[in-house]
Amino acid sequence: MESSPAQEELQRCRKLLDASRTGVALDETVPEWIPDSLRAVDGIGFVDPEYAITISVYVFEEWGGGDEAGLRLQEELQSDSNVYVVSAGNGRLLFIGQTRLDRDEGIDAKYRLADLVSAFSGQE
Amino acid sequence: MRKKTHRVDRRKESTVRSVAKPTAESSTAPVSANTVSPHPAIELQRSAGNHAVSKLVSSSTVQRQGTKTAPPKSKGSTFKDVFTTALSDPKVTLGILSPHVEAASQADRDSISSDAKLLKTARDKLGDDDYLTLLTKLRVFKAGKTAEDKKSHTKADVADKYIRDNLAAYVKEAVKAGRKVEGQVAVIDADDWKLAYDKEFGNDGEEATTNAFVDARGRIFLHKNRGNAGTMIHEGIHKYSNGVFLSTVKFNFNEGVTEYFTRKITSSLKPAIARGNYQPNYEFSKKFADYVGEACLAKGYFDGDVKGVKDAFKAKGKEDKDWDALLAATKDKKWADAEKILTAAAPAKPPAKAPAEVKPPVAPAK
Numbered sequence: 245m246e247s248s249p250a251q252e253e254l255q256r257c258r259k260l261l262d263a264s265r266t267g268v269a270l271d272e273t274v275p276e277w278i279p280d281s282l283r284a285v286d287g288i289g290f291v292d293p294e295y296a297i298t299i300s301v302y303v304f305e306e307w308g309g310g311d312e313a314g315l316r317l318q319e320e321l322q323s324d325s326n327v328y329v330v331s332a333g334n335g336r337l338l339f340i341g342q343t344r345l346d347r348d349e350g351i352d353a354k355y356r357l358a359d360l361v362s363a364f365s366g367q368e
Numbered sequence: 369m370r371k372k373t374h375r376v377d378r379r380k381e382s383t384v385r386s387v388a389k390p391t392a393e394s395s396t397a398p399v400s401a402n403t404v405s406p407h408p409a410i411e412l413q414r415s416a417g418n419h420a421v422s423k424l425v426s427s428s429t430v431q432r433q434g435t436k437t438a439p440p441k442s443k444g445s446t447f448k449d450v451f452t453t454a455l456s457d458p459k460v461t462l463g464i465l466s467p468h469v470e471a472a473s474q475a476d477r478d479s480i481s482s483d484a485k486l487l488k489t490a491r492d493k494l495g496d497d498d499y500l501t502l503l504t505k506l507r508v509f510k511a512g513k514t515a516e517d518k519k520s521h522t523k524a525d526v527a528d529k530y531i532r533d534n535l536a537a538y539v540k541e542a543v544k545a546g547r548k549v550e551g552q553v554a555v556i557d558a559d560d561w562k563l564a565y566d567k568e569f570g571n572d573g574e575e576a577t578t579n580a581f582v583d584a585r586g587r588i589f590l591h592k593n594r595g596n597a598g599t600m601i602h603e604g605i606h607k608y609s610n611g612v613f614l615s616t617v618k619f620n621f622n623e624g625v626t627e628y629f630t631r632k633i634t635s636s637l638k639p640a641i642a643r644g645n646y647q648p649n650y651e652f653s654k655k656f657a658d659y660v661g662e663a664c665l666a667k668g669y670f671d672g673d674v675k676g677v678k679d680a681f682k683a684k685g686k687e688d689k690d691w692d693a694l695l696a697a698t699k700d701k702k703w704a705d706a707e708k709i710l711t712a713a714a715p716a717k718p719p720a721k722a723p724a725e726v727k728p729p730v731a732p733a734k
Contacts, residue, residue, distance in 0.1 A: 259576050308519035308597060314642045332644025333596040334579065339644060355703055358651055361644035366579040367370040368599055368645055 250286040253303040253336050257364070260334070261290065261299075266363045268292055268356065275300035276340075282313040284338070292360070295353040299341040299360065310338025328354045330361040339364045369588075369606050369623070370581035447476035452486060455493050462498035469505045470551070481506045500564050500587060503554040510557045510592040521590055522597045524550040527604040534633045535608075538666035542608040549604035553588035564589045582606065598634040598641045605629050610672035617674075621698040624649030625669050628657055652703045659684070659710050 263269045275287035284302035304310045314331035321329040326346040332339045343353040491499040511520035528548045568583045579595035588603050605626050614622040627650040634641035657665045660680035668677035697706040
């Protein structure tokens with residue numbers, strides 16, 4: 245059965261975040277926000293249990309379609325200064341990740357999330 | 369930027385540099401930056417029967433580089449018509465076509481690049497490598513996934529404008545030196561991307577996770593469906609930088625500073641562009657810019673004044689060994705360690721010695 249364009253984009257997302265690239269084995273789950281609520285067509289969630297990092301990736305209809313949603317969510321989550329939040333777009337995909345800083349492994353978690361969003365963003 | 373170690377193919381470079389010398393008809397033909405010496409192309413233009421190339425020369429040569437005057441056209445012939453006819457000449461080369469493509473209006477260039485059949489002909493005639501260069505000369509810009517997409521990569525000339533406007537104080541020397549990204553980049557679809565990527569990297573297993581790269585010849589290719597509107601700006605910033613900075617701090621730190629200046633622009637746009645590229649590199653570079661001062665860092669990155677950056681670093685009580693340790697940490701992506709070098713307290717200075725007490729002379733006993 246042929247995969248839909250949205251499924252193909254999610255597959256691309258999996259390649260971008262693959263453990264062979266990032267060195268981090270992420271668990272797949274559902275995204276934090278319902279895709280419809282962001283006007284996304286589909287979404288997927290990831291968790292890094294070692295550092296308590298949560299990630300949601302959404303597919304939009306258009307290239308750059310997640311830009312506004314990403315900025316809005318980032319603003320909302322960053323109101324808590326103890327949370328490190330990153331959002332990034334790659335084509336039709338939007339990545340939003342967060343982890344808490346107010347703990348012993350907070351700085352390590354921050355740089356791990358930074359590595360993950362960097363991997364998602366692709367090589368330039 | 370995704371880049372491999374340069375491998376210089378001098379044979380290919382000499383092909384690109386061959387340029388037709390202006391004929392009597394084309395006395396004001398603009399010459400590309402890669403011009404070397406005249407060449408069989410002169411004979412090509414003068415030989416009988418080579419009307420196609422002569423027509424290409426005469427139809428576009430009055431326009432000097434940088435002018436906005438549209439080139440005169442032969443009666444009834446568009447630039448595309450003449451270009452198509454030129455391609456039919458078995459001796460046509462990129463060197464002959466280049467100056468005329470450079471001199472053409474963007475609308476004329478787009479008339480070529482929007483014709484898939486014509487591009488295929490160009491590829492068959494010129495060969496893959498020169499075809500890829502032609503794509504950058506044409507400023508090929510394939511937008512989005514469908515014609516209905518409202519967003520796309522930032523255009524190269526717009527990226528140049530953003531850089532020159534937002535970083536005006538920092539890029540004066542770079543601009544004087546003629547640095548820019550326009551004319552060196554193409555935003556391409558999957559077929560041309562595969563051609564360009566395979567040529568540069570072969571089957572290295574990283575194609576699917578690459579949005580853009582600079583090849584060994586300095587040509588930049590962006591995949592139209594990947595990346596974000598900041599990708600072109602990031603690649604553009606690279607073009608304005610001074611190579612001394614990269615050769616001193618090496619790839620990872622250089623990418624962090626490139627991303628730092630990229631986000632100065634992308635975060636100021638309305639709406640802002642959210643980027644996560646080189647995130648840990650960026651996080652460290654932001655702290656480094658705060659530490660040495662942004663203007664000082666800019667002078668190092670854009671003008672090559674790396675000594676100034678090092679002096680500013682040491683001015684806060686750091687030593688040569690700290691600088692070496694910082695470069696080693698960033699080279700190995702040990703960002704937390706690099707950050708600790710910045711935040712480590714300067715070694716305490718020994719207290720100044722009190723001046724020796726001067727005792728008054730003892731009066732002699734009476």
